Amino acid sequence: MLIKRPRGWELPESAATPERVWLSRRSLMLGGAGLIGAATLPGLARAQAADPTADLYPAPRNESFVLDRPVTDESIAANYNNFYEFGSSKRVAAAAQALRTRPWTVVIDGLVEEERTLDFDDLIRTMTLEERLYRLRCVETWAMAVPWTGFPLADLVAMARPLSSARYLRFETFLDPEVARGQRQTWYSWPYVEGVTMAEATNELAFLVTGVYGKPLANQFGAPLRLALPWKYGFKSIKSIVRISFTAERPVSFWERQGPTEYGFWANVNPEVPHPRWSQARERMLGTDEEFPTQLFNGYGEWVAGLYAAMEDEPLFM
Ligand SMILES: Nc1nc2c(c(=O)[nH]1)N[C@H]1C(S)=C(S)[C@@H](COP(=O)(O)O)O[C@H]1N2
Ligand SMILES: [Mo]
Numbered sequence: 001m002l003i004k005r006p007r008g009w010e011l012p013e014s015a016a017t018p019e020r021v022w023l024s025r026r027s028l029m030l031g032g033a034g035l036i037g038a039a040t041l042p043g044l045a046r047a048q049a050a051d052p053t054a055d056l057y058p059a060p061r062n063e064s065f066v067l068d069r070p071v072t073d074e075s076i077a078a079n080y081n082n083f084y085e086f087g088s089s090k091r092v093a094a095a096a097q098a099l100r101t102r103p104w105t106v107v108i109d110g111l112v113e114e115e116r117t118l119d120f121d122d123l124i125r126t127m128t129l130e131e132r133l134y135r136l137r138c139v140e141t142w143a144m145a146v147p148w149t150g151f152p153l154a155d156l157v158a159m160a161r162p163l164s165s166a167r168y169l170r171f172e173t174f175l176d177p178e179v180a181r182g183q184r185q186t187w188y189s190w191p192y193v194e195g196v197t198m199a200e201a202t203n204e205l206a207f208l209v210t211g212v213y214g215k216p217l218a219n220q221f222g223a224p225l226r227l228a229l230p231w232k233y234g235f236k237s238i239k240s241i242v243r244i245s246f247t248a249e250r251p252v253s254f255w256e257r258q259g260p261t262e263y264g265f266w267a268n269v270n271p272e273v274p275h276p277r278w279s280q281a282r283e284r285m286l287g288t289d290e291e292f293p294t295q296l297f298n299g300y301g302e303w304v305a306g307l308y309a310a311m312e313d314e315p316l317f318m
């Protein structure tokens with residue numbers, strides 16, 4: 001089904017069109033006539049799009065997920081990021097533009113009927129995209145509310161056909177210290193890794209994100225594919241995924257390896273369980289600085305509380 005085949009946009013238009021025609025068509029599109037061009041010359045016009053999946057946006061909104069506060073301004077969310085591959089400050093957006101997100105492949109391996117390597121642009125077109133308004137709560141106490149676009153992680157699990165022995169999913173980010181200077185810092189164990197249980201992965205809330213604010217993901221948000229697990233602290237929502245492995249063993253995630261007494265595997269949001277160095281009782285919205293009381297499971301308990309019944313012995317909230 002997911003066979004790699006050349007598409008119109010993979011052929012640079014300059015290779016197929018005399019330069020003078022190409023240049024004038026480009027200036028036409030820059031002049032705002034892009035829709036006309038796209039309607040009459042689908043393959044060729046798409047070759048000029050900055051992102052080969054741009055035509056998939058905006059996706060219809062799934063109205064099941066509503067916010068209790070305004071959406072964070074795009075300019076704020078796009079300029080305050082955690083993406084340690086590009087540095088430990090929040091101002092990593094410029095550095096993250098160095099990441100080349102095409103071609104991009106995602107390996108599905110481990111305990112599956114058949115291991116495979118998917119081209120991202122093929123993968124996304126086998127999935128039905130939707131928009132969801134989710135909040136994200138960083139373990140550092142800042143929070144945001146954003147319109148993610150993507151598809152349920154459960155749909156990818158179904159496509160991957162895991163064996164019955166699979167108990168966890170392990171996600172891995174790209175590794176390229178040439179481009180991502182943060183990955184030259186050897187006190188971290190790169191690449192970034194995260195993991196969830198099969199039950200968490202197939203919960204309706206678990207979302208694989210390909211876009212935000214009605215467009216393909218900008219690099220700093222973790223292009224071209226990142227996770228959104230809104231009931232967990234933000235570090236579980238791994239960016240720029242290149243590998244998804246089905247495992248029998250619980251994966252050790254990046255921050256857990258770094259500081260197991262501060263960052264655990266479960267990392268479910270809970271106002272009553274402080275981080276060893278600060279309280280988790282409140283959160284601050286990016287942009288407005290408005291404060292809200294933190295909610296158990298970040299307010300998403302209706303979907304996920306049942307996952308953790310009879311698991312009191314586990315450190316579910318760190
Ligand atoms: N690969 C990778 N994924 C990552 C991180 C990172 O440093 N590297 N930071 C995490 C943390 S701590 C948070 S809070 C969110 C931030 O997502 P945002 O920058 O889109 O707000 O990404 C998470 N995913
Ligand atoms: Mo975070």
